[in-house]
Amino acid sequence: MSVQTLYTAATGMEALETKLDVIANNMANINTTGFKKDRANFEDLFYKQERLPGALDSDGNRTSTGIEVGLGTRVSSTQSDFDQGAFITTGNQLDVAIEGDGFFRVQDPNGDYLYTRAGNFGINADGNLVMASASTGWLIDPQINIPPEAVNIIITPDGVVQYQTTDSTQYQGGDQLQLATFINPDGLLKMGDSLFKETEASGNAQTGNPTDPGFGSVRQGFLEASNVEPVSELIDLITTQRAFELNSQVVQAGDQIMQVVANLRRG
């Protein structure tokens, strides 16, 4: 009966709505530093096996293929795309972009580690480097100390932070930024505030210094822009909307058929 048609088309509409949500979030974050776009992956649901291939039909014929009716679709996963975003020159001494793999590690007030690609840092009252984009200004781990009297700050590609003070031309300091990588960055949990959290699926964080093999290097005075590409998102938006409409048409066709059936008996 065509009730199945209604439900099958509904799974399509539901899955496409999820895809639309993902696109909307990508578009909303087109200007978010260090943002990594997501993609919804689809898979077909299971199949009603009305007759297996090779079975005998009622006329005694052996059929080469069976009758299988699929029950629709669902979103199997959303996957982040960790492609490098564009670099934006800011000239700000406390802006740092990662070129290559890796995340900065930050510590939340509970002592838990979180990870980010957003390198727009600030300095807190204690003279420690903090994440400026997080609403609370969480500490970068390991801690990098830059006293208030520092004037010229230099961050080398391998992450060493040095500074001059007003009363000396010598560079001081030497704390080093560290990066963390994951076997499966797709498995990281997005926390908002440009933060990612380690999960079972991502594997444990492996830390290393910038420019170590397998880790990216850091660039002072740059920020990594969002890797959302507006054109491809718009194309996705259009195709998703159309696909949604198509599925709604199927719902209408199914409904129409049921209506015809309901009107079969007259008088």
Added chain:
Amino acid sequence: MPLGLYIAADGAQAQSKRLETIANNLANVDTAGFKPDIATFQARYSEAIQQNQDFPGSQSINDIGGGVKVIQTQTNFAAGRIEHTGNDTDLAIIGEGFFQVQGGDGQQYLTRAGDMRLDNTGRLVTADGDRPVLSADGSSITLTPGVPWNISVDGFVQQNGEAAPLALVRPESLNELTKVGSNLFRPGGEVEPVAANQREVRQGYLEMSGSNSTRQMMSMIETSRAFEANAKMIQNQDQMVQNLVGRLLRA
């Protein structure tokens, strides 16, 4: 009751089944590696022939059609559109063949959906994350984190100077593949590796759904109209009987 009533009902039922198939094809217009199904109809022999009271081609009054039924759903394995994604773990097969993956039940399945990813141990797995993609020798493919890797055009996963060939296989006949959902096909018999000179895999590309929405839409309109026509026939036959009964009662 007149035979036509049942024939028209068969027709309506077959169209309804066909619509279910179209609904599934349209629901999966965005599913990577999806292959659409076509419900195939077959005319039934007349009642008399089915009961061996006559033979096909006798040109007697018995030799009229006996309605229709869905005989099979056939999968159209034509290649889908190849889309560039730039994602390292997206793989598209150009030409023939399927990736071989290991299901949770230990069975090996085939798939054209190349939206792969890495799991927390570095294994290459399908998008829903729990089915390892197999290499030609039947083992899963594990990558060392942090070390650059790539997949060559002939389907070799290369890292650290080592290369493991992805399993690219095809069944003896495409007809013996059963769809089981999750973008997987269950082979009915033996599968054989795709010949070395025919292996072609593109990294960073994805084969999209083979479901053509315009064609599916046309089929849907056709199906709904055919259903309505059959329903109309049911009503006509019913009216005929009604008239007959009415007239008999008056007489």
